[in-house]
Structure formats: structure tokens, C-alpha cells
Amino acid sequence: xxxxxxxxxxDKVYGCYLGxxxxxxxxxxxxxxxxxxxxxxxxxxxxxxxxxxxLDLQVLFFQAVEKFGVRxxxxxxxxxxxxxCPYSPxxxxxxxxxxxxxxxxxxxxxxNNEFYHEGMGCCIRGELWGCLFPNDPLTxxxxxxxxxxxxxANESIYSEYFVASLIAYSFVYSDIDRxxxxxxxxxxxxxxxxxxxxxxxxxxxxxxHPDALREKIIREFGHPDCTNVxxxxxxxxxxxxxxxxxxxxxxxxxxxxxxxxxxTGGIVAAVWGAVHGASALQxxxxxxxxxxxxxVNCPDYSGKVSKFAEAVAQKGAxxxxxxxxxxxxxxxxxxxxxxxxxVLYELVDYDPVLEFDTMKTVKIRADVPEGRxxxxxxxxxxxxxxxxxxxxxxxxxxxxxxxxxxxxxxxPADLCGKIVFETADGIDEDDCIPLGFAPPVIFEVSAxxxxxxxxxxxxxxxxxxxxxxxxxxxNKRFDRIRDYHLNYKIPLQDERxxxxxxxxxxxxxxxxxxxxxxxxxxxxxTGYRGPCLLYLRRKLYFGNDCICAIWCGCEGRAEVWLxxxxxxxxxxxxxxxxxxxxxxxxxxxxxxxxxxxxxxRETGKECFSCNILNEGGVMDFPxxxxxxxxxx
Numbered sequence: 001x002x003x004x005x006x007x008x009x010x011d012k013v014y015g016c017y018l019g020x021x022x023x024x025x026x027x028x029x030x031x032x033x034x035x036x037x038x039x040x041x042x043x044x045x046x047x048x049x050x051x052x053x054x055l056d057l058q059v060l061f062f063q064a065v066e067k068f069g070v071r072x073x074x075x076x077x078x079x080x081x082x083x084x085c086p087y088s089p090x091x092x093x094x095x096x097x098x099x100x101x102x103x104x105x106x107x108x109x110x111x112n113n114e115f116y117h118e119g120m121g122c123c124i125r126g127e128l129w130g131c132l133f134p135n136d137p138l139t140x141x142x143x144x145x146x147x148x149x150x151x152x153a154n155e156s157i158y159s160e161y162f163v164a165s166l167i168a169y170s171f172v173y174s175d176i177d178r179x180x181x182x183x184x185x186x187x188x189x190x191x192x193x194x195x196x197x198x199x200x201x202x203x204x205x206x207x208x209h210p211d212a213l214r215e216k217i218i219r220e221f222g223h224p225d226c227t228n229v230x231x232x233x234x235x236x237x238x239x240x241x242x243x244x245x246x247x248x249x250x251x252x253x254x255x256x257x258x259x260x261x262x263x264t265g266g267i268v269a270a271v272w273g274a275v276h277g278a279s280a281l282q283x284x285x286x287x288x289x290x291x292x293x294x295x296v297n298c299p300d301y302s303g304k305v306s307k308f309a310e311a312v313a314q315k316g317a318x319x320x321x322x323x324x325x326x327x328x329x330x331x332x333x334x335x336x337x338x339x340x341x342x343v344l345y346e347l348v349d350y351d352p353v354l355e356f357d358t359m360k361t362v363k364i365r366a367d368v369p370e371g372r373x374x375x376x377x378x379x380x381x382x383x384x385x386x387x388x389x390x391x392x393x394x395x396x397x398x399x400x401x402x403x404x405x406x407x408x409x410x411x412p413a414d415l416c417g418k419i420v421f422e423t424a425d426g427i428d429e430d431d432c433i434p435l436g437f438a439p440p441v442i443f444e445v446s447a448x449x450x451x452x453x454x455x456x457x458x459x460x461x462x463x464x465x466x467x468x469x470x471x472x473x474x475n476k477r478f479d480r481i482r483d484y485h486l487n488y489k490i491p492l493q494d495e496r497x498x499x500x501x502x503x504x505x506x507x508x509x510x511x512x513x514x515x516x517x518x519x520x521x522x523x524x525x526t527g528y529r530g531p532c533l534l535y536l537r538r539k540l541y542f543g544n545d546c547i548c549a550i551w552c553g554c555e556g557r558a559e560v561w562l563x564x565x566x567x568x569x570x571x572x573x574x575x576x577x578x579x580x581x582x583x584x585x586x587x588x589x590x591x592x593x594x595x596x597x598x599x600x601r602e603t604g605k606e607c608f609s610c611n612i613l614n615e616g617g618v619m620d621f622p623x624x625x626x627x628x629x630x631x632x
Contacts, residue, residue, distance in 0.1 A: 002135060002172045006317055006332040008277070012171055013131045013316065014309035015273030017055070018281050020127060021290045021305055023251050023269025024052045027261035032226045034258050036211065041252040043285060051295035053087070054124040054266045059308060060084055060296045061147060062128060065315055069339030071369075073346065074105035074146040075433050081150060084297040087621040090227065091116035093613070094578075095151035097624040102416035102436020103352045104345075106149035111352050111438065112518045113153070115553075115577050120227045120263045122152040123159035127270050130167025132316040136325035137165040137186045158193040159229040161186050163267060170274035172327060176244040179271070180237060193229070196221050200234045204241040213238055214257050224575055232260045239268045247272050247281065278309075341369035342430040343421050348398070353516045354415060354437035359386055359404045362435070364419065367396040372423060378435070380417025382409055401435075409439040413626040438517070441538070442630065444510045445525050448532030448601075450488040454480065488530045490600055510537070518578065518609045519553070522601040529604060536597040540612070541629035542588045549622055550595075552581040553609040557600035560610070562586055563593055573602075578609050585615065588628075 026041045028050065063084075064076045082099050085092065091113055098108040110117060125147050129140040144164045148157035165183035173179050180201060187194040200217060207213055217238070221230040239254030250272055255265045273281060281287050290305045301307035317332035349363035366376065376390050378401055386402035399419065409415050416436030420427055456467045471477035513525055525534055550567070552560055555576040559569040560583065568581045599608055616622035 002327045010313040011277035012274050013313045014278035016270045017305050017309050018278050019269030019273030020266045024054045024262045024266035027255045027265030030261040037256050049291045049293045051293045056296045057125050058128040060298050063298050078150045088623045089621040091119050091151045101413050102434040109149045109151050110153045117153040118156045118229050120260045122148040122156040123163045124263050126160040126163030127167050129164040131312050134171035135327040137168045140164040140168045155193045156229050158187045159233050166271050167274050200237045226259045235264050236267050345433045352438045354405050362401045364399045374421050374423035382414045410629045415439050440514045443513045444537040445513045446510045447526040447534035448528040450532040451491045453483045490531050520608050522606040532601050534599040538595045540593045544590045546588050547615040548586050549613040550583040550586045551579050551611050553578040554580045556606040559598040561596040
């Protein structure tokens with residue numbers, strides 16, 4: 001049994017958040033840089049803090065702790081995330097799009113999130129759960145899962161387990177190797193992330209050369225996304241194991257490795273702060289206070305990191321269960337708040353894809369607080385509710401819902417309804433959750449468009465091989481014959497006029513293709529298996545003239561046309577992301593708009609995505625637009 005005085009506990013919590021703030025600020029200028037960063041750090045500007053999602057979202061999600069105590073889950077966090085976080089980079093935007101359509105956690109973290117689901121946006125929130133549950137990694141992991149599954153999945157959630165556990169163990173241990181080893185044990189044994197942690201730890205024990213270690217990490221665990229967890233958490237492990245003796249050196253050498261530097265700098269500094277406490281930083285650097293600058297819409301604790309740390313420590317002390325954690329926090333202030341008790345919902349059986357005229361059954365478990373009674377029902381104006389049943393199951397209820405899509409939705413958010421719990425006192429929004437589905441998206445596809453390698457003039461009764469006789473090189477002649485037999489080519493002529501005709505709505509050979517996911521594969525758009533051109537047309541209706549952003553992902557050559565104007569093109573093969581092409585100021589007219597995508601199919605595996613977002617530049621991180629109408 002460990003015993004820790006409340007003042008020491010608070011000092012460590014404050015030290016953790018000083019570390020997050022300072023390390024994040026130092027690393028922020030180099031975020032996304034993939035080179036080695038040989039720049040000495042400067043702590044002189046720490047009184048000029050900028051908002052950063054690493055701390056923002058911990059403060060935001062702590063509002064659920066303030067309101068509900070320990071009785072909350074991912075849906076409460078998701079509601080805060082959607083309503084109170086105004087910026088939407090990468091996986092945040094996809095989560096918001098999903099949740100706004102009623103696609104709940106954990107599906108909201110995986111659906112349409114193939115590229116970003118291993119992002120660092122998950123583990124950077126882990127310090128909160130470690131601070132609230134010192135030396136209690138199992139409980140910290142429970143809430144880390146609720147947090148992480150909103151907008152991430154699998155390996156990224158394991159990275160949040162790891163960070164939460166690093167902090168949880170830092171309240172009772174000071175040996176960093178022991179802390180890392182214990183935190184590693186909290187990651188599933190069979191996971192790739194566990195393999196990375198163990199491998200990198202062993203490499204650190206074998207080498208003292210950071211550049212060689214960095215090269216091995218990128219070679220074995222690297223990813224092109226600068227925010228991917230694998231290389232970044234590997235850098236964090238390397239920094240902690242090699243430079244933990246000195247705060248400044250730890251941050252400088254970890255940030256030097258590059259990639260998601262505000263996150264890596266913030267996490268290593270948070271661990272150092274949790275182990276040594278804020279008093280050590282105050283003594284060495286004269287740090288009295290750091291401003292709490294937020295970019296989210298929630299209380300800012302008088303703009304002081306120390307006040308936020310006090311709030312976290314008070315809650316953590318009130319949650320302290322010495323039998324479970326092996327830690328007794330003594331001399332803590334008595335808790336005085338009474339936390340709200342709301343209905344908790346958990347998906348049991350759910351698929352976000354809802355096809356036309358096919359009934360979908362959904363099962364949800366509802367946990368009603370003791371002493372509360374009421375009735376459940378489902379609200380949705382667009383879907384036909386075939387049946388809705390409530391069955392007592394253990395301490396809760398099993399809600400079973402059958403819905404049917406009979407007519408096409410008008411907007412991307414049209415299929416979002418709501419599960420409602422109504423008591424004699426009425427309806428409390430905290431007792432309700434959204435529940436909806438991904439709407440079908442209809443494209444008109446014109447394909448395949450291709451050409452032959454040879455244009456032969458045939459003569460009655462004559463073998464056409466004479467067409468190739470002029471080729472003197474026997475190998476080249478055979479190449480041409482077999483290319484003619486086995487392949488087609490993509491047309492060489494300019495297709496501009498054809499794209500214009502499609503945009504103008506002129507007749508062309510087409511078929512309708514219904515899709516439910518953002519990412520489209522060329523092989524699913526046509527049964528033809530050779531190289532060709534494909535044209536995809538989607539009609540969008542806006543109620544007024546407006547400016548939107550169009551962000552597209554593409555693996556091969558592609559062009560984007562809007563109302564007869566070519567807005568963007570990619571004419572090289574590239575690694576697919578959802579953001580290979582950015583059109584940040586696309587003019588949508590009031591009424592019908594023709595969006596035409598021209599795709600080159602060359603390997604047969606090309607994929608494409610196209611999303612409409614609010615106006616804004618890449619670094620503004622706009623949200624997806626969900627209020628336009630689709631014309632079918």
C-alpha cells in the first residue's frame with residue numbers, strides 16, 4: 001500500500017500539466033516536420049501560451065467528470081466534443097461528421113476513418129485519466145477507452161492506455177524504466193503497438209546513438225502521416241529512456257526527432273512533471289504560473305493551469321479507492337459536489353449502413369440510475385420505425401429497434417434520430433442520445449472509356465498481323481501484338497469537352513451507383529477490369545450562393561470539376577489520404593450544382609474520396625457540411 005499526501009498528489013498533477021503546457025509549446029513550431037530538428041529549446045516564452053488540442057481536449061472532457069463524476073461513458077464525451085470543439089483536423093472532422101449523423105462510439109471512431117484512426121489525437125488526452133486514477137491503470141484505461149473510441153480505434157486506443165498508465169504509475173514510482181515496463185504491460189500482448197514498445201525499449205538499451213535509433217524506428221514502424229502513433233510513441237519511449245535525467249534535454253532531444261513534435265514534447269514533459277512535481281520545475285526554472293489558453297468552449301479555470309490542476313486533483317482524491325489502486329491519498333479536502341446521474345447507453349448490435357427497403361435491427365443497452373423510472377422511445381422523421389421494444393436485462397434494459405429506409409434522404413444528416421428517455425418530470429437531454437445511419441450517396445457513373453493500342457484496317461480474308469510487319473525489331477513487334485491481344489489503353493485525346501458535357505447535364509451513357517462510405521474504389525464502379533477513364537457525377541443542391549471547401553483523396557490521376565469548371569487535378573500516383581487535393585474556395589450556386597470527378601484507372605486498385613466542408617484553409621480545420629441536399 002502506497003500513501004501519498006494530498007499536497008504531494010496535487011504537486012504531481014500540476015507538474016504533469018506544466019509539462020504538457022511547456023513541452024507542447026516548445027514543440028509546436030516544428031509540428032509536422034519530418035527532418036531532424038537541431039534547434040536548441042527556449043523556455044523564455046512559456047508565459048505566452050497558445051491553445052493546443054493536447055490540453056484543450058483534456059480540459060473539455062474534464063467537464064464530463066465535473067458533471068457526472070465517474071458515471072459517464074463515450075457518448076457524454078462525444079456530445080462535448082461535437083458541441084464545444086470548434087476546430088476539426090483529420091480524425092476530429094470525421095468523428096464530428098459521424099456523430100452528427102447519429103453514428104455512435106465506438107463505430108464513430110472507425111467508420112470512414114481508415115487513414116486517421118491511428119492518429120496522435122487519441123493518446124494526447126491520456127494524461128487526464130492517469131492523473132485522476134494514480135497507480136490505478138485499469139480504471140484509467142476504462143476512461144481512456146471511452147475517450148479514444150470516439151475518433152480512433154485499436155492501436156491508437158492502446159497508445160492512450162500506455163500514456164494514461166505512464167502517468168498513473170508516475171505518482172508512486174520514479175524509475176523511468178520501471179514506469180515504462182509497467183505501462184507497457186497495460187497494452188494488449190498481441191497488438192502491434194505492444195511489439196513496438198518492447199522492440200524500441202530493447203533498442204534503447206542496446207544503442208546510445210539517437211540518429212541510428214530514429215532510422216530504425218522509421219524503417220520498422222514508420223508511417224507517412226506525421227501524426228501516426230507508431231513513430232511518435234516510439235520517439236517518446238526513446239526520449240524517456242535516454243534523456244529523463246534533465247527536463248530541458250528531455251524535451252529538446254525528443255522534439256529533435258521530428259514528426260508530431262508538440263505531442264511528443266508535451267507527453268515526455270508531462271511524465272517528467274508527474275514524477276518530479278511542479279515544485280521541481282518552480283525551483284529550477286522559477287516557473288510560478290502558466291496561462292491556460294483554450295481554443296474550446298468551456299470554463300477556463302481563471303486562465304491558470306494551476307487552477308485546472310487543483311480541480312483535477314480534487315476529483316481524483318474524491319475517486320480514490322485504496323483497495324483498488326493500492327494508493328491512499330491522505331489529508332484531501334472533502335468532496336462536496338453531488339454529481340448528476342443520467343442514463344448510460346452502449347451499442348450492442350449496430351451497423352451504420354442502412355440500405356433502401358431493407359429493415360435494420362439495432363440493439364442498445366441502457367443503464368438507468370437507481371430510483372429513476374420512465375419510458376424509452378425513438379424519434380426519427382425520415383425513417384419508418386417498424387418496431388421498438390424495451391426488455392429488462394440485468395441492472396439495465398435492452399432496447400431493440402427496427403427501422404426501414406423507404407425514400408432517399410435529402411441531406412447527409414437526414415437519417416439521424418434520437419433515443420429518448422422520458423420521466424414524469426419530462427425529458428432531460430442528458431438522458432438522450434442521437435442514433436442514425438450513413439445515408440446512401442448516389443453517383444452517376446460513365447465508364448469505361450478506353451482505346452485500343454492499334455487501329456487496324458481489316459481486309460476480307462487477310463490475316464491482320466500484316467499491320468505489325470513494319471516493326472523491324474522482332475521483340476518490339478511481339479510487344480505490340482501481345483499488347484493488342486491483352487490490354488487496352490486510356491484515351492490520349494483531350495476529354496475536356498466530354499467533362500463539360502457531363503457538367504451541363506447533356507445525355508451520356510451512365511448508370512447509378514449507390515455508396516455509403518467516403519472512399520470509393522474504381523473496381524467497384526465498373527465491372528470492366530482494364531485501364532480506362534471513369535466519370536462520376538453527383539448533383540448537389542444549396543439553398544443560397546455560398547463558398548465551400550472540397551477536399552479529395554486520390555491514389556492515382558484525377559480531376560475535380562464543378563459546374564463546368566475544372567477546379568483541381570492530380571496527375572501522379574500518390575499515397576491515398578482524404579486530403580490529397582484541397583479546393584478551399586469552391587463557389588456553390590443557389591440551386592443545383594454539378595460535381596464531376598474524372599478518374600484514371602490504371603492499376604485497377606485506384607481509390608477516391610470527396611468531401612464538402614465549410615469554407616476555410618487547411619490550417620483552419622473546417623467541419624464537414626451536412627446541410628446541402630442531394631438530388632437523386
